[in-house]
Amino acid sequence: MYWFEENAAHPVVLSTRVRLARNLSGTPFPDRLTPAGKKAVCDRLEAVYPSYRRSDFSKLSPTERRAYAECHLCSPEFAQKVPEGKSLLVSEDQTVSVMVNEEDHVRIQAIRGGYCPQEAFDRATEADSQLLQREKPAFHERFGFLTSCPTNLGCAMRLSVMLHLPALQLSGKMPSVMALANQRGCTLRGAFGEGSKAEADLFQLSNASSCEGPESKILQTLSALAEQVIEAEQRERDKLCRSELISDKLWRALGTMRYARSVSYEEYRQLWSLVRMGVACGLYTEPALAKLDRALIELMPARLCLTELSAEDALKRDRLRADKMRSMTDRKSVV
């Protein structure tokens, strides 16, 4: 089950993920590998994870690759750049994915719905042990695990929590929250799309450096900060919901979601964010949080194209998105 299908229904956190970067000892990093060398790395990794489903990225269409990035099973860069010699391995339960030949030979990622740093860390560690049992990693006593980019050195772990922060965004408090994150050695940036612009008010909070190591310390620091941000968001939501102007905005968003006949991805993201906030604040009960979280990913352009052939055309896709959006609001009388 994918993370967005888990019915985690956390009011602020959509997902928690842990990513580990590893390289195989005795083999140049992917940037310096020939196509045959990359293929050999793919084969070795496949042998490490025999039960994982392997997708050869050079054989996938751009839409299929993008769909993987949309559900956060791989990075957008991994999906966009030259696909030759890259493959993605996904565990049977779909919680662990392994990117082969991204910037490093191996990027292990464990992702779970809701807020669960420890659980995600345990899953990633399990997959890591599986790798270390069979392959000798590139490791240095002084630097830790060696990575292609020196900013990832050390335990080469990144813990990220995806947060929905519409209230902090509406009240203009994001810059100060971002400054606080920086102070604590963490970064807070938009979870989807490029740059710092946050689509659907979704932000990714992650540790900035892993050079010192102790994974437990990263877990601790980031969890403490994440909990603080969650609290701040909820306080702000309580305040904003009492404002007539904001509650009107939230109700109107629900209205559009119920009755629109065509909706672009951009508009959908805005509606989604407001409706999710409305539900989390208790203004209305439908659609449930779990349903919304699932629909966020499922109505993204590439995912939609894959599930419905007719969605290849942008206009048809907008209509289809609106159909699905309306059915989510669960009013059988309105179709």
Next chain:
Amino acid sequence: MLHQNLCDRCHEREATIVYRKNVNGYETEEKLCPICAKQAGWMPAFQPEDPFEELNELFSGLFMKDNRTLQGASRCPGCGLSLSEIKAQGRFGCENCYSFFENRIDWTPFTSRSGYQGKRPEPSAKTPPEQETPEQKLAGLKKQLADAVKAEQYEQAAALRDQIRALEKKDEQKEE
């Protein structure tokens, strides 16, 4: 971010000699590599014993053709990247780059002051390098160097030579 102590003249080799001149009270300072120092006709009053002099000579003959003396020594033996290429891309080419360029890079932004304290892979059945004493490691490297010269693998030989130098430097610092 990356620090290079390069020769003021060739800008390629590591500067090991500081040349100070005092003319009528004006002091000038030039940092030079042994080869440029020699070419400049300047010989130190006290020439420290250089165990690699022969090897250096060999290299200068080999690589003089393209006017890039000792090119092999400035490239990682594992992947062939030079420090300036790594600097430009912001990425290393292989695991060997880290030990090869270890002494020529300022690691402050990438390492912690208290040292690495995270997870370590379990030691494999092969002898892990950390169990070797520095003397053993030095002896091993010297042997590898001799083999490499014999096999005419000069790029590798140059890399080994640099590693030996770095180790010896460390030992000297410890003794001091």
